[in-house]
Amino acid sequence: MSGMSYGLRRHATSGVLHVRRIVILGGGYAGVRVAQEILRHMDDGELVLIDRGHYHEIVTEMYRVAAGAEEPKGVQLPLRRLLPQKPQLTMLQAEVQSLDVREREVHTDRGRVPYRYLVLALGGAPEYYGVQGAKEYALTLQYLDSAVRVRRRLRSLTASKGGGRIVIVGGGLTGVELASEISEHTQGTFDIAIVQAAPTILPEEDKRLASYAQSELEKHHITVYRGVPVAEVHAHSVKLKSGADLPSDVTIWAGGVRANPIAKEAGLPCDQRGRVLVDAQLEVEGHPGIFAAGDIAHVPSGHSQGALPPTAQLAVQEGLQVGRNILRVLKDEEPQPLHARILGTAAALGDRHGIAHIGRFRLTGRAGHVMHELALLRYLYGAGGLGLLRREAYLSWTRPPQEHVAQSPSSKAGTSA
Numbered sequence: 001m002s003g004m005s006y007g008l009r010r011h012a013t014s015g016v017l018h019v020r021r022i023v024i025l026g027g028g029y030a031g032v033r034v035a036q037e038i039l040r041h042m043d044d045g046e047l048v049l050i051d052r053g054h055y056h057e058i059v060t061e062m063y064r065v066a067a068g069a070e071e072p073k074g075v076q077l078p079l080r081r082l083l084p085q086k087p088q089l090t091m092l093q094a095e096v097q098s099l100d101v102r103e104r105e106v107h108t109d110r111g112r113v114p115y116r117y118l119v120l121a122l123g124g125a126p127e128y129y130g131v132q133g134a135k136e137y138a139l140t141l142q143y144l145d146s147a148v149r150v151r152r153r154l155r156s157l158t159a160s161k162g163g164g165r166i167v168i169v170g171g172g173l174t175g176v177e178l179a180s181e182i183s184e185h186t187q188g189t190f191d192i193a194i195v196q197a198a199p200t201i202l203p204e205e206d207k208r209l210a211s212y213a214q215s216e217l218e219k220h221h222i223t224v225y226r227g228v229p230v231a232e233v234h235a236h237s238v239k240l241k242s243g244a245d246l247p248s249d250v251t252i253w254a255g256g257v258r259a260n261p262i263a264k265e266a267g268l269p270c271d272q273r274g275r276v277l278v279d280a281q282l283e284v285e286g287h288p289g290i291f292a293a294g295d296i297a298h299v300p301s302g303h304s305q306g307a308l309p310p311t312a313q314l315a316v317q318e319g320l321q322v323g324r325n326i327l328r329v330l331k332d333e334e335p336q337p338l339h340a341r342i343l344g345t346a347a348a349l350g351d352r353h354g355i356a357h358i359g360r361f362r363l364t365g366r367a368g369h370v371m372h373e374l375a376l377l378r379y380l381y382g383a384g385g386l387g388l389l390r391r392e393a394y395l396s397w398t399r400p401p402q403e404h405v406a407q408s409p410s411s412k413a414g415t416s417a
């Protein structure tokens with residue numbers, strides 16, 4: 001490992017210069033918001049944003065990439081466009097490998113990066129609950145590369161066999177959105193099953209919305225196995241605890257999320273899902289100067305013993321609060337607690353239908369779908385203002401209509417992804 005990272009070498013000889021260096025790990029929903037908030041008000045010091053990619057990925061739209069309804073570039077927002085290009089900002093494309101919290105250094109594949117303030121915003125990882133074979137044989141939608149793997153596999157099956165069987169593990173929002181989108185864009189080419197351990201799909205949702213979603217899945221001829229946990233995943237089948245063996249050409253794991261393991265590996269205090277424990281101000285317990293936001297953080301919910309759920313809307317709010325708190329600490333002011341607001345949920349069930357739960361309103365059908373689209377636009381506007389909205393509108397108007405996976409038997413796997 002080299003002594004100092006490319007792009008940060010100018011600070012190598014000075015212990016003083018990085019006294020005000022803030023290092024943010026992860027350019028996702030939380031990390032981008034931390035960086036935007038700090039850069040908006042920062043006139044001296046240095047902010048380093050480290051991510052393995054140049055892009056902020058819109059994870060909530062990965063199901064569309066996987067189903068072939070969206071191009072991969074449609075869910076990538078260039079990080080440099082989201083952040084004000086101030087001289088205080090250094091963007092480092094590197095893989096974070098570990099943290100040395102005693103020495104206050106981040107170890108990356110491009111060298112070590114010392115910090116004064118650190119923000120952990122490295123997101124989550126699939127939670128396999130110890131199910132044998134799940135990690136080896138199931139695909140996921142966690143990041144763009146994994147969504148593209150699903151897309152390629154579907155295309156390859158369409159080209160070679162004209163379709164196949166898909167088993168989606170998890171009947172939460174991700175599993176339900178993915179199943180509906182694949183069904184719609186493959187026009188019945190695939191037999192799709194959802195396996196849900198809980199007695200209903202969308203167990204955390206309003207009952208009326210969950211039952212509407214169930215009826216939409218039935219219209220799409222998607223089989224839902226409810227109340228049956230998965231026992232094992234194999235290369236070509238999924239075994240249920242009930243004893244049933246479901247043949248599967250593609251198994252997709254949408255069964256839960258745990259934290260990126262880096263915080264736990266660094267010895268920071270974590271919960272059972274590897275989420276680092278933070279106080280109401282989002283500072284890691286017992287580690288002043290280290291903050292965390294998003295899926296990597298166990299943020300106290302305030303109402304009960306539990307943590308806030310891992311969602312994009314909360315990651316954004318947490319990121320914003322971390323940004324504000326670091327600015328406060330730099331001014332010798334007390335950091336303030338997060339007052340999280342859960343605005344609601346919205347999910348698409350194919351191209352025209354959806355469900356949404358906003359405040360006391362429950363919307364289904366077309367209205368639910370429109371609400372889902374509005375939630376995305378709201379996010380884009382918050383992340384990049386009108387400029388980003390215009391870019392996205394331009395891209396979607398100029399994008400050629402999507403080929404249905406089932407209608408492109410001649411396309412070789414992965415040719416366009």
Ligand SMILES: Cc1cc2nc3c(=O)[nH]c(=O)nc-3n(C[C@H](O)[C@H](O)[C@H](O)COP(=O)(O)OP(=O)(O)OC[C@H]3O[C@@H](n4cnc5c(N)ncnc54)[C@H](O)[C@@H]3O)c2cc1C
Pocket residue numbers: 025026027028029030031050051052053055056057059060061062063094095096097121122123124141142143173174260293294295296310311312313314315346
């Ligand atoms: C398929 C799917 C659908 C979802 N749908 C919804 C939805 O509809 N609504 C909703 O509110 N939430 C949804 N979520 C949850 C939401 O996406 C997450 O809560 C949100 O992404 C968390 O933001 P984050 O900033 O913590 O992590 P992320 O957005 O995942 O960002 C983490 C960043 O860290 C980088 N990174 C990770 N490890 C390393 C490393 N070792 N080195 C360098 N960089 C690294 C990644 O490149 C990434 O840019 C969904 C999640 C999934 C997986």
